[in-house]
Amino acid sequence: MLKKIDVQQLRLGMHLHAFEGAWIDHPFWRTRFVIEDTADLKKVLASGVRECWIDDARGLDVAAAPAAVQPPPTVASPPPVAAPAPRTAASMSEELHQAAAVVKRGRQAVSSMFNDARLGRAVDAEQCLPLVAQISDSVYRNPGALVSLARLKTADDYSYMHSVAVCALMVSLGRQLGLDEEACRQAGLAGLLHDIGKALMPLAVLNKPGKLTDLEFDLIKSHPARGHGLLLEGRGAGESALEVCLHHHEKMDGSGYPHALAGEQISRLARMGAVCDVYDAITSNRPYKSGWDPAESITRMASWKGHFDDKIFAAFVRSIGIYPTGSLVRMESGRLAVVVEQNAGKPAAPVLKLFFSTKSNMPIVPIRLCLATAQTHDRIVGREPPERWGFTQMDDLWIDPDLRRASR
Numbered sequence: 465m466l467k468k469i470d471v472q473q474l475r476l477g478m479h480l481h482a483f484e485g486a487w488i489d490h491p492f493w494r495t496r497f498v499i500e501d502t503a504d505l506k507k508v509l510a511s512g513v514r515e516c517w518i519d520d521a522r523g524l525d526v527a528a529a530p531a532a533v534q535p536p537p538t539v540a541s542p543p544p545v546a547a548p549a550p551r552t553a554a555s556m557s558e559e560l561h562q563a564a565a566v567v568k569r570g571r572q573a574v575s576s577m578f579n580d581a582r583l584g585r586a587v588d589a590e591q592c593l594p595l596v597a598q599i600s601d602s603v604y605r606n607p608g609a610l611v612s613l614a615r616l617k618t619a620d621d622y623s624y625m626h627s628v629a630v631c632a633l634m635v636s637l638g639r640q641l642g643l644d645e646e647a648c649r650q651a652g653l654a655g656l657l658h659d660i661g662k663a664l665m666p667l668a669v670l671n672k673p674g675k676l677t678d679l680e681f682d683l684i685k686s687h688p689a690r691g692h693g694l695l696l697e698g699r700g701a702g703e704s705a706l707e708v709c710l711h712h713h714e715k716m717d718g719s720g721y722p723h724a725l726a727g728e729q730i731s732r733l734a735r736m737g738a739v740c741d742v743y744d745a746i747t748s749n750r751p752y753k754s755g756w757d758p759a760e761s762i763t764r765m766a767s768w769k770g771h772f773d774d775k776i777f778a779a780f781v782r783s784i785g786i787y788p789t790g791s792l793v794r795m796e797s798g799r800l801a802v803v804v805e806q807n808a809g810k811p812a813a814p815v816l817k818l819f820f821s822t823k824s825n826m827p828i829v830p831i832r833l834c835l836a837t838a839q840t841h842d843r844i845v846g847r848e849p850p851e852r853w854g855f856t857q858m859d860d861l862w863i864d865p866d867l868r869r870a871s872r
Contacts, residue, residue: 791847
């Protein structure tokens with residue numbers, strides 16, 4: 465029987481069914497499990513959650529059970545998902561603070577999901593729905609904030625944060641393609657789960673600093689099918705998630721894997737997943753290489769003929785900008801700038817922070833410049849490789865380091 469109780473009544477051996485309140489407040493990526501660890505119990509008591517639901521048929525009951533009230537959805541139903549946040553647009557600086565909290569929870573959630581998969585536990589895609597809802601809400605408020613923040617992963621947490629980043633990129637791309645809100649969330653869920661098969665790959669191979677052997681590469685190439693199998697064995701993963709998981713490494717010219725599909729044989733969602741997966745992979749720091757500049761990555765991807773669906777790739781560029789946030793660009797005036805924000809509907813006219821003069825070869829007092837205003841007399845003439853100038857802390861120019869640390 466399901467009972468609603470105060471969290472102070474929780475004790476070891478109880479089966480936790482659901483939390484009351486917003487998903488972002490509670491300390492776990494999942495619910496519906498028996499509390500067996502004192503540390504987990506302390507996490508609940510220290511959180512902002514005040515009430516929860518237990519199932520006394522699957523765990524211990526309270527000593528004096530409160531009167532039964534109308535229960536939440538049955539055990540077979542998905543966990544409660546927070547109502548969508550108001551669709552009020554937020555500035556980049558405003559949304560970055562909210563996005564930092566979502567990114568931090570996302571890292572914890574995906575880490576737990578991967579660890580569960582490694583231990584042979586079934587993947588419950590339904591438990592990911594609250595996280596996808598939070599990511600979607602952030603993207604709807606400001607498409608650039610969470611997408612840009614999630615790119616700033618370390619080599620150590622790449623596998624987990626890559627899933628969060630691809631989720632956000634899929635939602636943003638879905639919006640650009642005109643998908644409705646539910647379809648965007650399904651695309652986001654597919655992005656979050658697309659690499660679950662890597663949970664079954666040896667860490668020594670995943671994190672190998674040098675070139676993979678043929679045998680090692682064949683092993684890595686098995687992760688889409690292994691992930692697809694995990695999702696089939698679990699529950700809650702619909703056709704969208706299964707399709708993207710299995711086919712996000714297919715290419716339009718038929719040279720991809722695992723099934724060498726070509727053109728329209730690849731579903732639109734899988735074609736979307738291919739673009740989002742590659743962009744985040746090449747812009748991120750990996751155990752074996754540093755990430756490329758975002759604008760350079762867009763340029764390189766555009767040159768890979770036969771890899772991506774042209775229309776989907778064009779929509780992707782519109783969704784993140786020709787010069788994505790964090791890109792280093794050269795101005796007609798000879799100054800260098802970092803892109804700090806996008807202007808909706810004007811992918812070639814972002815907001816910049818000018819900080820260096822190539823004429824004097826010296827830093828200048830940072831100046832914020834919006835290229836979409838009529839009074840602007842400078843313009844971007846091209847992207848600039850950060851390594852040419854020895855810039856190693858580019859991201860600190862567009863995001864407060866304290867805020868970046870808050871997302872970890």
